[in-house]
Amino acid sequence: MKNRLSRIIKPKTGRTLMLAVDHGYFMGPTAGLEQFDKTVEPLIPYADALMLTRGALRNYIKPEYDIPIVLRISGGTSIIGKELLHEGIITSIEDAIRLNACAVAFSIMVGADFERDTLLALAQVIDEAERYGIPVLAVTAVGKEMERDARYLSLACRMAAEFGAHMVKTYYCKDFTKVVETCPVPIVIAGGKKRPEKEALEMAYNAIQEGAVGVDMGRNIFQSEDPVAMIQAVRAIVHEDATPDEAFKLFNDIKEERKKT
Ligand code: R5P
16 A cells, blocks of 8 residues: 555655646546646656546557556546446446456546435445555545535545545635645645646645645646646646746746757
8 A cells, every 4th residue: 555655746855746647537538638638648758747647548558658557546427427426336346456457447426416425435435445444535526516615625634534535636726725724645636627837836836835745637637738838837836945936937837848859
């Protein structure tokens, strides 16, 4: 368990840059990931871990790549369905092991009608994963009608940790330190919808400075006008404590350099 966690959260800095490219499991061919391998392959050298589904792993990622896999194992509803994120188990722990996953990711929906289903499924996944020393990343999903504030997110994160999750993924919010301080396991933040590069870098910086161990970022990297430059800028924030200004300059410098080649 500890070895697997150390492959994801790098012991040298105690931080991680997880690249989230699992969106297809409920969003289908997400903008930027239509040609999955073309977008993701150039980003792999700069990511500490890759979060994706078994189908994406099988079809798009060469087995030769030395990148820890965080396998998305929850799903069951789509972005156009009536119940967004009412998820159950879509991949067994045995298959996660067969695919050499370093961790599995499961979404819970606290505060929705079906919260009980997702929480009991999380408990089941943790029981099965513990048997084999596989860490579980609980994803605190947020419905369209729910406030992404510290009160709600600290409830969801703490509940996930009390259920036995080994890491939690949540959203950055005002008073984020409250979320971090009341959660006994490492927290990574999702990026959310695409925003201007400078803003995304500021959000990553604030989250890290306020106690997140890293990011599990997707659209703000792979939908950037230059994803390869963006992931390196985020990396500077995560592992080198670069300020948003320094990271944004790095983004622009790499982008300009890459235009020449
Ligand atoms: C949603 O639950 C998916 O797991 C995504 O991986 C997650 O939202 C992170 O991606 P993004 O930074 O695009 O929000």
